[in-house]
Amino acid sequence: xxxxxxxYGTKKIGLALSDEAGTMGFPHAILYNSRKLVDDxxxxxxxxxxxxxxxxxxxxxxxxxxxxxxxAHVLGDALFEHSGIPVxxxxxxxxxxxxxRAPEKEGKSRAPKKHINxxxxxxxxxxxxxxxxxxxx
Numbered sequence: 306x307x308x309x310x311x312x313y314g315t316k317k318i319g320l321a322l323s324d325e326a327g328t329m330g331f332p333h334a335i336l337y338n339s340r341k342l343v344d345d346x347x348x349x350x351x352x353x354x355x356x357x358x359x360x361x362x363x364x365x366x367x368x369x370x371x372x373x374x375x376x377a378h379v380l381g382d383a384l385f386e387h388s389g390i391p392v393x394x395x396x397x398x399x400x401x402x403x404x405x406r407a408p409e410k411e412g413k414s415r416a417p418k419k420h421i422n423x424x425x426x427x428x429x430x431x432x433x434x435x436x437x438x439x440x441x442x
Contacts (some may be wrong), residue, residue, distance in 0.1 A: 309355040310432025311346075312365070312397065312424050315379035318346075321432045322353055328440060330432025332425035343383050350388055358390055361397030361431040367380065387400025395435040396429065 306327040312319035316338055319329040336345050349355070360381050363374040381392040 307354050308357045308359055308432055309346075309350060309353070309438065310428040310435070311358065311360045311377075311380070312428035312431055313360060313373065313380060314424060315320060315373060315376070317424050318342065319426070319428035320346075320349065321428035322355075323432060323436060328436055330429040330436065332422065332429045335422055335424050342380070345389060346380075346384060347387055350384075350390060355416055358392045359432050359435045360392060360393050360412070361427070362394040363397055381386045393435065395431050395438075397431050407425060 306323075307325065308323035308327055310321035310323070310330045312321075314344075318336045320333045320336065323330050338340060340413045346409055350358070358381070360377050363371055363377065365371055378394075379432070381394070384390065385392045
């Protein structure tokens, strides 16, 4: 079963896809938050044969939903309405911070680290967290 993970942001949307077995999320792409976002996501959902959507749920440290969380739910409602695919929400507390922790390259050249997109990596962390809970109770 293929899952799509979404790290919703007001400017950029990070996307992750699960492996075929639905056990782990991997960074996939970044989309800009625009009027055609739902259409772009529906295209990816169709192309990749996604069967479930996991959206990061943004809360402050006191557990209160912020304006980004409300907009993410609007997106989730639109995706469900247009695709019929179930949409689930997973806490995204600290995922962007964790995604920024990229391992440094080793070796004598000390070349600059390869840029890893934080939004897609955060989406992968959200998706993997959800999948882990599903497989391990």
